Amino acid sequence: MIRELAETATETRLDAFNRRLDQAMDRSGSLVCVGLDPHPDRLEEPMVDFCRRIIDATWEAAVAYKPNSAFFEAAGPSGMADLKTILAHRPPGRLMVLDAKRGDIGSTAKAYARAAFGVLGADAITASPYLGGDSLAPFLADPTRGAFLLCHTSNPGAGDLQHLDVGGRPLYLEVARLAAQAWNGADNLGLVVGATYPEALEAVRAMAPRLPFLVPGIGAQGGDLEASVRAGIDAAGRGMLISSSREIIFAGDPGEAARRLRDAIDTARSRAS
Amino acid sequence: MIRELAETATETRLDAFNRRLDQAMDRSGSLVCVGLDPHPDRLEEPMVDFCRRIIDATWEAAVAYKPNSAFFEAAGPSGMADLKTILAHRPPGRLMVLDAKRGDIGSTAKAYARAAFGVLGADAITASPYLGGDSLAPFLADPTRGAFLLCHTSNPGAGDLQHLDVGGRPLYLEVARLAAQAWNGADNLGLVVGATYPEALEAVRAMAPRLPFLVPGIGAQGGDLEASVRAGIDAAGRGMLISSSREIIFAGDPGEAARRLRDAIDTARSRAS
Numbered sequence: 060m061i062r063e064l065a066e067t068a069t070e071t072r073l074d075a076f077n078r079r080l081d082q083a084m085d086r087s088g089s090l091v092c093v094g095l096d097p098h099p100d101r102l103e104e105p106m107v108d109f110c111r112r113i114i115d116a117t118w119e120a121a122v123a124y125k126p127n128s129a130f131f132e133a134a135g136p137s138g139m140a141d142l143k144t145i146l147a148h149r150p151p152g153r154l155m156v157l158d159a160k161r162g163d164i165g166s167t168a169k170a171y172a173r174a175a176f177g178v179l180g181a182d183a184i185t186a187s188p189y190l191g192g193d194s195l196a197p198f199l200a201d202p203t204r205g206a207f208l209l210c211h212t213s214n215p216g217a218g219d220l221q222h223l224d225v226g227g228r229p230l231y232l233e234v235a236r237l238a239a240q241a242w243n244g245a246d247n248l249g250l251v252v253g254a255t256y257p258e259a260l261e262a263v264r265a266m267a268p269r270l271p272f273l274v275p276g277i278g279a280q281g282g283d284l285e286a287s288v289r290a291g292i293d294a295a296g297r298g299m300l301i302s303s304s305r306e307i308i309f310a311g312d313p314g315e316a317a318r319r320l321r322d323a324i325d326t327a328r329s330r331a332s
Numbered sequence: 333m334i335r336e337l338a339e340t341a342t343e344t345r346l347d348a349f350n351r352r353l354d355q356a357m358d359r360s361g362s363l364v365c366v367g368l369d370p371h372p373d374r375l376e377e378p379m380v381d382f383c384r385r386i387i388d389a390t391w392e393a394a395v396a397y398k399p400n401s402a403f404f405e406a407a408g409p410s411g412m413a414d415l416k417t418i419l420a421h422r423p424p425g426r427l428m429v430l431d432a433k434r435g436d437i438g439s440t441a442k443a444y445a446r447a448a449f450g451v452l453g454a455d456a457i458t459a460s461p462y463l464g465g466d467s468l469a470p471f472l473a474d475p476t477r478g479a480f481l482l483c484h485t486s487n488p489g490a491g492d493l494q495h496l497d498v499g500g501r502p503l504y505l506e507v508a509r510l511a512a513q514a515w516n517g518a519d520n521l522g523l524v525v526g527a528t529y530p531e532a533l534e535a536v537r538a539m540a541p542r543l544p545f546l547v548p549g550i551g552a553q554g555g556d557l558e559a560s561v562r563a564g565i566d567a568a569g570r571g572m573l574i575s576s577s578r579e580i581i582f583a584g585d586p587g588e589a590a591r592r593l594r595d596a597i598d599t600a601r602s603r604a605s
Contacts, residue, residue, distance in 0.1 A: 098439065129436060129443035135451045136413040143409065158440075162460055163402060163433050164487040166371065170402035178408045187435055187460045189482055191489025209462055214437040216464025219510060223498040230496065230503070237492060 076183060076205030076247035079154070080123075080271055084297045086152050087122040089321045090328075094158070094275065094304030095126040095145065099134065101309060106134060107141040111148050113308050117317035118150035123300055125273070128159040146180050154182040156273065156300070160209060162187030164194050172197040176204050183207060185251055185273065188234050192242050205247040207273040207300075210234045210263055213253030231259070232266055239267035249273055254287045254301075261290035269293065275302040277320075288327035296332050349456060349478030349520035352427065353396075353544055357570045359425050360395040362594045363601075367431070367548065367577030368399040368418065372407065374582060379407060380414040384421050386581050390590035391423035396573055398546075401432040419453050427455040429546065429573070433482060435460030437467050445470040449477050456480060458524055458546065461507050465515050475518040480546040480573075483507045483536055486526030504532070505539055512540035522546055527560045527574075534563035542566065548575040550593075561600035569605050 084090060095113065097106045104112075114124060124145075131142035146155050157179060161171045175184040175198075183205035186198055198206040211221055211231040221231040228236075238248055249271040252263050263272070272291050277284055284301075291299045303320055310316035357363055368386065370379045377385075387397060397418075404415035419428050430452060434444045448457040448471075456478035459471055471479040484494055484504040494504040501509075511521055522544035525536050536545070545564050550557055557574075564572045576593055583589035 096440070127440055127443075129434075129440045129447065132412075132447035133443040133451060136409050136416065139405075139412045140409040160436050160460070161402075161433070162435075164485060167369070167400055167402045167431075170400075170406040174402065174405035178406060187433070187462050189460050189462045189493055190485055190487060191492030191494070193487055193489035212437060212463055214463060214466055216466035219464030220462055220503070220507070221464070223503070223506065225496040225498055225503070230493070230498070233496065234493070 075202045075245060077249065077271055078246065079182070079203065080205070080249075080300070081295070081297060083122050083152055083154050089120055089122045090297060090299050090301045090324050091121045091317055091321045092123040092125050092156065092273065092300040092302040093117050093121050093307050093317060094302050095124055095308065096304045097130050097308075099130070106131070106138065107144050110141075110145045113313050114145075114148055114150060116312075116314040117307060118153055120314065120317040120321040121153065123154040123156055124149075125156045125158045125302055125304075127304075128157060143179050155180070156183045156185065156207065157181035158185050160185050160187050161198075162190050162194055164190055168194050168197040172200065176201065183249075185209065188237075192237065195242055195248070199242070199245050199247055202245040202247050205249060207249040207251050207271075208234065208238055208242075210238070210250040211252045211256070211259045213255035213276045217253075232262055235263045235266040235270075239270055243270065249300075251275070252291065254283060257283060257286040257290040260287055264291055264293070269298075271298050271300065273300045273302060275304075277301050277303055284323055285327040285330065288324060289331040292328065292331050296328055348475045348518060350522065350544055351519065352455070352476065353478070353522075353573070354568070354570060356395050356425055356427050362393055362395045363570060363572050363574045363597050364394045364590055364594045365396040365398050365429065365546065365573040365575040366390050366394050366580050366590060367575050368397055368581065369577045370403050370581075372403070379404070379411065380417050383414075383418045386586050387418075387421055387423060389585075389587040390580060391426055393587070393590040393594040394426065396427040396429055397422075398429045398431045398575055398577075400577075401430060416452050428453070429456045429458065429480065430454035431458050433458050433460050434471075435463050435467055437463055441467050441470040445473065449474065456522075458482065461510075465510065468515055468521070472515070472518050472520055475520050478520040478522060480522040480524050480544075481507065481511055481515075483511070483523040484525045484529070484532045486528035486549045490526075505535055508536045508539040508543075512543055516543065522573075524548070525564065527556060530556060530559040530563040533560055537564055537566070542571075544571050544573065546573045546575060548577075550574050550576055557596055558600040558603065561597060562604040565601065565604050569601055
């Protein structure tokens with residue numbers, strides 16, 4: 060049934076972001092998202108050269124890139140020009156997710172959407188849910204662009220709000236419920252779900268069977284990869300953008316690190332299906 | 333008792349952001365914060381000229397400015413240079429609050445703090461609470477700089493998360509409780525509380541007696557001004573940065589609009605004390 064619905068959606072709304080993501084996963088044969096977090100104290104070359112080199116070395120094994128806005132903002136106005144350059148360095152058939160965690164109301168959210176999609180040319184953005192559904196709407200107004208909404212994170216303070224009980228479920232599952240049942244009208248919304256707790260990933264998948272997940276926190280060697288893939292994969296055997304940053308970008312051979320992660324995910328996918 | 337504690341803090345930690353804010357309010361005689369939201373379709377001059385003109389016309393009646401990062405980001409890389417120019421155009425004794433609603437983890441949050449305080453030179457930033465206490469820590473690491481944490485907003489979707497019951501209180505009051513009791517160790521944390529619902533402002537004030545509030549949503553003519561001031565003011569008769577944007581910056585005479593708001597707040601303060 061879920062597969063039937065998915066196929067209907069593919070036929071009728073080929074261009075919605077979540078369908079573009081499915082196609083990119085199928086065509087690239089990869090669920091790997093490379094997080095571009097250019098820590099200035101770890102770079103021996105200009106930020107834009109570093110990121111272009113990483114993209115060129117990894118794109119055959121990756122389906123998406125996730126440049127982290129914070130590091131470009133911290134480099135000053137020229138960093139924003141660099142970010143635009145990097146987002147334009149999109150390999151064929153790959154997607155660019157701007158990691159910015161934006162969340163604001165009305166005309167301000169519209170301006171953030173214009174910055175991310177219009178000015179910078181990103182395919183998707185990460186967003187924060189605290190202000191509710193109307194604060195997300197500007198990021199979802201163009202169905203061909205998407206947003207990944209913060210749901211469950213892996214940092215020590217995640218539980219401060221996300222684990223609070225709201226009527227019998229933790230807040231992060233209520234965010235997943237709202238995203239799946241109320242906010243995904245244009246088929247272009249996903250969720251950010253950390254990989255550290257596969258049981259949380261499984262609960263979010265049960266609540267949001269068809270939403271794509273952006274899953275940070277998996278290293279190429281991560282023992283949790285198989286458990287995470289089993290817990291988070293959707294009925295079609297995809298639905299996860301598995302994001303790795305420093306384990307790839309600061310590896311001796313970034314291309315090899317990306318291929319290793321892609322292959323490890325493949326093994327986990329074949330065991331999970 | 334509260335007043336005694338406040339005085340001790342003033343003597344021993346003169347430079348913490350919240351004390352700097354108290355002093356700026358006392359010396360300027362104003363609680364007015366001018367929101368710099370330069371909507372591009374409403375400007376007839378370059379963004380930086382517009383903002384400088386507004387600051388020059390209003391600063392005698394204002395205590396702070398709140399440039400909205402989104403509008404500068406939407407102008408592209410040159411907009412970020414403009415934002416830096418505007419933040420450096422700080423009138424004597426006034427404070428600059430970067431409205432950016434940032435919220436991310438670990439080294440990313442550190443990079444956002446470096447962007448806001450180090451690169452752009454803001455005195456404070458607005459931040460989002462969904463990722464919990466450790467995501468705020470980088471914004472609070474320098475006690476002379478501050479953060480205003482999203483608590484209760486006035487947009488239609490605010491209730492989606494903020495009004496959810498968490499153990500007998502709405503989520504926004506739990507955010508206020510955490511901010512007041514756990515996260516304000518350096519005396520440089522405040523809360524963003526919309527003016528639309530004075531009863532919510534009153535409940536947040538009861539939960540966080542000594543935290544400064546950044547209160548958007550009040551126009552110069554707002555019938556709710558008196559109720560909001562009564563509900564939100566602290567024991568020392570201040571504790572609120574009352575923010576107005578388009579009612580001041582797009583007024584025929586922005587200086588006059590700022591003075592009118594300052595005077596209306598003064599009247600409300602004298603009636604509330």
